[in-house]
Amino acid sequence: MRLQLSPEDIAFRDAARAWLLDNKPATRAPEDGSESRAFALDWLAKLYDGGWGGLAWPKDYGGQGLPPARLLLWYEEYVRARAPSTLDCSFVALNHAGPTLIACGTEAQKATHLPRILKGQSIWCQGFSEPGAGSDLASLRTTGRVEGDMLIVNGQKIWSSYADIADFQELLIRTEPGSKRHKGLSWVICDMSLPGITIRPIRNMAGATHFAEVFYDDVRIPLTQVVGGLHDGWTTAMTTLGFERRTAAMALQLDLSVQVEDLIDLARPTPGSAMAERLSDLRAEAAAIRAMTYRVALREPATPFDGSLVRLSFAELEQRIRRAAMDILGPAALVHSGRVADYLESYSETIAGGTAEIQRNIIGERILGLPREARP
Amino acid sequence: MTLDLTLTEELRQVLDAAQQMLDTHYPVSRLREGAADPMAPLAEFGTFLLGFPEDAGGAGLGRVEEAQLHSLLGRHLVSPSAVAVSIAARIALGAEDVDLALAIAGGEVAVCAGVTTPDGPLLIDAGGAAHAVLRDGATLSLVPLAGLATEDAPMMGHGRALARVTSALPAGPEALPEVALLHDLLVSAQLLGVAEAARDLAVDYARTREQFGRPIGAFQAIKHHGANMALGAEMLSAQLDMAALTLDARAPDAGFQVAALARLAPRIALENARLGIQVHGGIGFSAEADAQLYLKQAHLLRALLGPHDMLSFDAPMAPTGKAPS
Numbered sequence: 251m252r253l254q255l256s257p258e259d260i261a262f263r264d265a266a267r268a269w270l271l272d273n274k275p276a277t278r279a280p281e282d283g284s285e286s287r288a289f290a291l292d293w294l295a296k297l298y299d300g301g302w303g304g305l306a307w308p309k310d311y312g313g314q315g316l317p318p319a320r321l322l323l324w325y326e327e328y329v330r331a332r333a334p335s336t337l338d339c340s341f342v343a344l345n346h347a348g349p350t351l352i353a354c355g356t357e358a359q360k361a362t363h364l365p366r367i368l369k370g371q372s373i374w375c376q377g378f379s380e381p382g383a384g385s386d387l388a389s390l391r392t393t394g395r396v397e398g399d400m401l402i403v404n405g406q407k408i409w410s411s412y413a414d415i416a417d418f419q420e421l422l423i424r425t426e427p428g429s430k431r432h433k434g435l436s437w438v439i440c441d442m443s444l445p446g447i448t449i450r451p452i453r454n455m456a457g458a459t460h461f462a463e464v465f466y467d468d469v470r471i472p473l474t475q476v477v478g479g480l481h482d483g484w485t486t487a488m489t490t491l492g493f494e495r496r497t498a499a500m501a502l503q504l505d506l507s508v509q510v511e512d513l514i515d516l517a518r519p520t521p522g523s524a525m526a527e528r529l530s531d532l533r534a535e536a537a538a539i540r541a542m543t544y545r546v547a548l549r550e551p552a553t554p555f556d557g558s559l560v561r562l563s564f565a566e567l568e569q570r571i572r573r574a575a576m577d578i579l580g581p582a583a584l585v586h587s588g589r590v591a592d593y594l595e596s597y598s599e600t601i602a603g604g605t606a607e608i609q610r611n612i613i614g615e616r617i618l619g620l621p622r623e624a625r626p
Numbered sequence: 627m628t629l630d631l632t633l634t635e636e637l638r639q640v641l642d643a644a645q646q647m648l649d650t651h652y653p654v655s656r657l658r659e660g661a662a663d664p665m666a667p668l669a670e671f672g673t674f675l676l677g678f679p680e681d682a683g684g685a686g687l688g689r690v691e692e693a694q695l696h697s698l699l700g701r702h703l704v705s706p707s708a709v710a711v712s713i714a715a716r717i718a719l720g721a722e723d724v725d726l727a728l729a730i731a732g733g734e735v736a737v738c739a740g741v742t743t744p745d746g747p748l749l750i751d752a753g754g755a756a757h758a759v760l761r762d763g764a765t766l767s768l769v770p771l772a773g774l775a776t777e778d779a780p781m782m783g784h785g786r787a788l789a790r791v792t793s794a795l796p797a798g799p800e801a802l803p804e805v806a807l808l809h810d811l812l813v814s815a816q817l818l819g820v821a822e823a824a825r826d827l828a829v830d831y832a833r834t835r836e837q838f839g840r841p842i843g844a845f846q847a848i849k850h851h852g853a854n855m856a857l858g859a860e861m862l863s864a865q866l867d868m869a870a871l872t873l874d875a876r877a878p879d880a881g882f883q884v885a886a887l888a889r890l891a892p893r894i895a896l897e898n899a900r901l902g903i904q905v906h907g908g909i910g911f912s913a914e915a916d917a918q919l920y921l922k923q924a925h926l927l928r929a930l931l932g933p934h935d936m937l938s939f940d941a942p943m944a945p946t947g948k949a950p951s
């Protein structure tokens with residue numbers, strides 16, 4: 251075990267710092283809509299043109315295949331420079347759809363999509379959840395009927411983030427008639443401009459329109475758009491790549507440390523005061539989240555559950571940090587602002603992508619080996 | 627690799643051997659008999675020379691190795707004398723008393739841990755000790771015990787042997803700043819061991835104890851207690867590595883990392899111990915089961931940590947750029 255930067259590491263870090271400070275946008279990303287899309291794509295293109303695109307992606311697919319240690323250095327500089335949050339409308343493409351295509355896609359699918367994702371030319375969304383299938387994703391009912399070389403899709407998805415501004419959707423549907431639960435599903439690339447798709451944006455509790463309901467009425471998707479095996483979509487959906495597990499949340503986790511520094515600066519607490527104690531706790535916990543991020547990135551061999559403990563710790567700490575900002579601001583927090591938006595948005599951290607309760611079940615059962623609860 | 631957190635094969639071997647030694651000489655069941663822990667098996671294993679510089683007769687291993695070893699000691703609820711011996715040898719070395727340092731590390735001169743209280747200094751497992759590593763606020767010093775008057779004091783819930791010093795304590799050499807940091811690193815490492823062992827004991831029990839026809843671990847409330855214990859232990863363990871590595875690298879943020887560690891360690895150990903008792907139900911509250919031992923050990927170790935003003939340090943992640951408008 252060692253943490254000592256080599257001269258090359260330091261040169262890399264310094265170059266990253268300098269580039270980020272010169273190039274990162276001076277303004278906050280627009281809250282939603284086409285402006286937020288343009289902002290995210292511009293930033294991705296700028297990163298790519300500046301030589302900082304696709305750092306985690308493998309070289310064979312246009313990425314730079316940097317080792318996790320370098321990615322840590324990059325993302326530390328990224329969040330310290332206060333570059334745009336990585337959890338924006340580019341997140342699904344870079345951290346989920348793209349890696350899934352790399353793992354399971356055909357050559358044609360990869361050639362079409364991967365370069366466009368890296369260069370900041372397409373936005374993806376995820377269409378997994380349904381009104382009746384949230385935590386219990388395997389109960390999903392949107393169907394795709396095979397007809398010749400087409401899938402005819404009917405049904406409804408919900409909470410699909412950025413569906414209103416996305417070009418493509420990773421869509422999980424039931425393609426084998428009468429199949430149950432994890433069997434008979436397919437993972438499909440859905441072009442969001444196809445006839446038969448209706449999108450109803452939904453405002454969230456922070457007042458922004460980030461997610462949407464999507465309705466499919468006889469939407470015709472060519473079978474060539476199935477990723478992985480037909481009727482084997484659960485396998486595709488559950489495939490995560492090592493680099494993806496290690497890097498997707500890196501910036502978000504490291505950013506907690508920066509957020510706490512920002513709060514200390516905002517509060518300037520009197521030594522010994524209750525607020526000083528509270529900020530001391532937050533500072534220590536954010537440091538520990540950074541240490542956990544280092545561990546997941548830098549310890550071999552990586553295991554499938556490496557990320558699950560840090561992810562939940564991160565989500566709950568982010569909520570405490572954002573809440574502390576409201577307590578520091580006092581009544582001034584009643585007026586909407588960036589900080590208020592960040593606070594309200596943080597409530598999603600323990601819901602989206604698997605609720606805190608579900609994650610505790612997973613930790614209990616898969617990491618600690620406690621008996622499983624009854625399942626359908 | 628210059629940034630690498632993989633456990634080396636060498637360290638793995640040291641830890642395996644330590645585990646065997648601890649299973650043989652310090653099974654947790656020994657504490658039911660209430661005898662004081664001998665330091666000899668630990669000394670023979672080389673525990674106290676592990677991190678000693680090679681030119682002073684040690685093995686020259688780093689803080690990371692020493693911290694990992696102490697977390698195993700923590701799992702076995704070894705007497706805080708073990709940390710005291712490790713630190714006493716360093717303080718003696720810092721005071722250029724190499725003979726005393728080697729005598730302490732070799733187990734020939736006994737040392738215990740102590741802490742000042744408003745009612746006078748308390749010594750823990752002091753039987754036969756010639757010196758104490760005394761925690762007095764921010765100060766950590768090595769004080770000679772010869773000729774002092776003491777009286778026995780009952781430890782919380784009648785655990786380990788405590789003695790209160792009733793005469794004036796002489797002054798002794800103080801720990802250098804880096805030795806004081808190492809002390810809190812090792813105490814925190816032991817607190818991690820306590821947190822992990824409390825978790826493991828609770829999880830084992832939850833797998834086997836049945837109520838309503840099922841192992842209690844199948845009930846979500848119990849499962850989630852287990853998950854919370856796992857979350858706390860993982861957080862602490864990652865921060866322990868970070869603190870040890872920055873100390874080894876003499877990095878500018880070492881003080882910050884140890885302060886964060888020392889803030890988290892007692893809180894997490896106490897919480898895991900509390901949950902461990904809860905998961906056991908009635909037997910958890912009994913003195914005949916081990917769950918309660920972890921709680922008392924967490925209190926004991928917590929008392930040995932120094933104060934750290936977490937907000938006084940420069941942060942390693944201080945922003946470089948301005949917040950976007």
Ligand SMILES: Cc1cc2nc3c(=O)[nH]c(=O)nc-3n(C[C@H](O)[C@H](O)[C@H](O)COP(=O)(O)OP(=O)(O)OC[C@H]3O[C@@H](n4cnc5c(N)ncnc54)[C@H](O)[C@@H]3O)c2cc1C
Nearest residue numbers: 376377378379384385409410411598601602603604605607
């Ligand atoms: C901001 C945001 C963005 C999202 N983006 C997307 C997206 O892009 N694409 C997409 O497909 N989905 C998305 N989702 C949906 C998200 O994945 C689901 O909300 C989540 O999986 C929970 O499902 P649900 O909302 O139906 O809640 P439910 O599953 O109905 O859960 C309700 C409550 O019951 C609890 N619960 C349920 N089952 C159990 C159990 N077995 N044990 C204990 N407690 C249980 C939950 O923890 C929760 O507290 C997003 C959600 C949010 C909030």
